[in-house]
Amino acid sequence: MNASKPLSMDSSFPMEIEGKYRVGDDERLRGRLREAHAASQGLESHCDTYLRHPSRDFRVTDEALRLRNLNGNVFITYKGPRLEGALKIRPELEVPLARETYEPWLRIWKSLGFEVVATVKKTRESFRVIGLHSPVTVTIDRVEGIGTFAEVERVVDSEKELVTARQDIEAVATRLGLDTVEKQSYLSMFLEQNR
Numbered sequence: 001m002n003a004s005k006p007l008s009m010d011s012s013f014p015m016e017i018e019g020k021y022r023v024g025d026d027e028r029l030r031g032r033l034r035e036a037h038a039a040s041q042g043l044e045s046h047c048d049t050y051l052r053h054p055s056r057d058f059r060v061t062d063e064a065l066r067l068r069n070l071n072g073n074v075f076i077t078y079k080g081p082r083l084e085g086a087l088k089i090r091p092e093l094e095v096p097l098a099r100e101t102y103e104p105w106l107r108i109w110k111s112l113g114f115e116v117v118a119t120v121k122k123t124r125e126s127f128r129v130i131g132l133h134s135p136v137t138v139t140i141d142r143v144e145g146i147g148t149f150a151e152v153e154r155v156v157d158s159e160k161e162l163v164t165a166r167q168d169i170e171a172v173a174t175r176l177g178l179d180t181v182e183k184q185s186y187l188s189m190f191l192e193q194n195r
Contacts, residue, residue, distance in 0.1 A: 013080065013091035017165045018153035020088065021178035026140055026148050032176045033127050038138060041126035046070055048120045049106060050187050054113030062090075064187065067109065069102040076105070086181060087166060092155070120144070120190050129176075131168025138172065146189050150178050 023029055047069040058064060062081040068074065073096065080091035097105060110116075122143040128135050131154075139151045152173050154165040173179075184192075 013093045016092040018088045019169050020182045021150045022180040023148045023150050038127035038129045044124045046122045050117040051114040052117045074102045120186050132171045133164040
């Protein structure tokens with residue numbers, strides 16, 4: 001693969017399909033999740049550091065590289081360019097790293113010429129909800145300095161699953177009363193807030 005070209009949607013990467021919504025009343029949302037018989041997946045603390053490539057502008061290529069510290073578990077995530085539409089659809093590959101290695105990995109990336117763009121911190125409460133075809137993940141995210149959001153998402157392995165994934169996400173969002181769509185990423189909102 002040519003290292004200077006971003007991945008296309010026909011790559012072998014899994015694809016994340018996600019609807020993001022602003023939440024005014026998270027207790028009301030929790031009530032609707034109970035009515036939908038959502039299964040709680042627990043509470044997580046995320047510290048997400050986004051990195052800038054030394055010779056490729058991710059704002060132009062619509063990519064992201066993120067180092068995540070999740071309760072001591074460390075992940076590196078690549079997000080590819082998005083497809084147009086109301087839902088965010090993009091290739092995503094997340095790889096677990098050894099526990100408690102966030103700082104050493106950050107030093108390695110910086111040594112390779114990557115720069116820190118921003119660090120976004122959030123508390124995430126996750127639920128599993130049955131959609132029309134398959135379960136989806138619903139999260140309530142409290143993002144420091146930005147606000148509270150809900151994400152409804154599925155990860156699929158092929159473009160063939162995109163239609164049913166969209167249907168599942170839209171059906172669950174409607175059932176939960178989520179209608180204020182937020183198209184910006186947490187990183188974009190964070191950078192806008194901290195200009």
